[in-house]
Amino acid sequence: MPHTKLKELSAVRTTRSRTMDLVEALEQDDLDSPVRPGVWSVGEVLDHLVLSDLVYSREIEELFRLKASGARPYLRRDFSDIDAAILFIPKVLLPIAEIPFNIMNVFLPRAVRNFVISSRLIPAQAPEVAKPRPGRPLESLWEDLKAGPDHMEQLFSGQPEMDYTECIHYHPLLGENNLVELLRFITNHEAVHQKQIEELVAALRN
Secondary structure (H helix, E strand, O other): OOHHHOHHHHHHHHHHHHHHHHHOOOOHHHHHOOOOOOOOOHHHHHHHHHHHHHHHHHHHHHHHHHHHHOOOOEEEOOOOOOOOEEOOOOHHHHHHHHHHHHHHHHHOOHHHHHHHHHOOOOOEEOOHHHOOOOOOOHHHHHHHHHHHHHHHHHHHHOOOOOOHHHOEEEEOOOEEEEHHHHHHHHHHHHHHHHHHHHHHHHHHHO
C-alpha cells in the first residue's frame, strides 16, 4: 500500500486540523486553567498530543530503518520502552502484567482490544514520554501541533513505494499493528482526546 493511496495518512492531518479548530479561540489562560484537581488542562492535553507525535514518529522511523537495512521490519516494544497502561495498574507492576497482556493479544479480537484502549470509560495512563508539560506557551503548542502531520507525511513520502503492511509494531497494550493500522490508532487516539478537549472547553465557559 504505497503513500499515494494511504488515506490513513490524510486522516492524520484532518484529525489534527479538527483539534486545532477546537482550541483556535482559546487564550493562554484558557489553556492553563485546570477544570478540577487531577485533571489535565486543555494545554496539557494538547502537549500530550505533541509528545505522542514524537513517540509515533520515532517508532515509524525505526521501522523504516529496519526495512532499509534489509532486516525484518518488526519492532517489538515492552512496558519498559513505552509504559502506557490502562485501569489502575501501578506502573511498577507493568513488567508482571506483560505476560497476561501478551496472552490477551493472542485471543482478543482487534476490534475489542481497540475499544478497550480507546474507550474513555476505561481509565488510561499516559507513558512517561508523553506526559504533558504544564504551562507551555500557546504559540509553541500551536507550532508543534501544526508540525506533527507535516513530519509524518515527510516520513512516508521518503518511502513512497513501500508496502507499509509489512512493517509491524508490537506493544503489549496495543498488540501487533502494521503501519496502516498504527496510523488508524493515531487518529483514534487523538479523536478520544478531542472529546476530552470539548468537555474541558465547555467547563471553562460555564
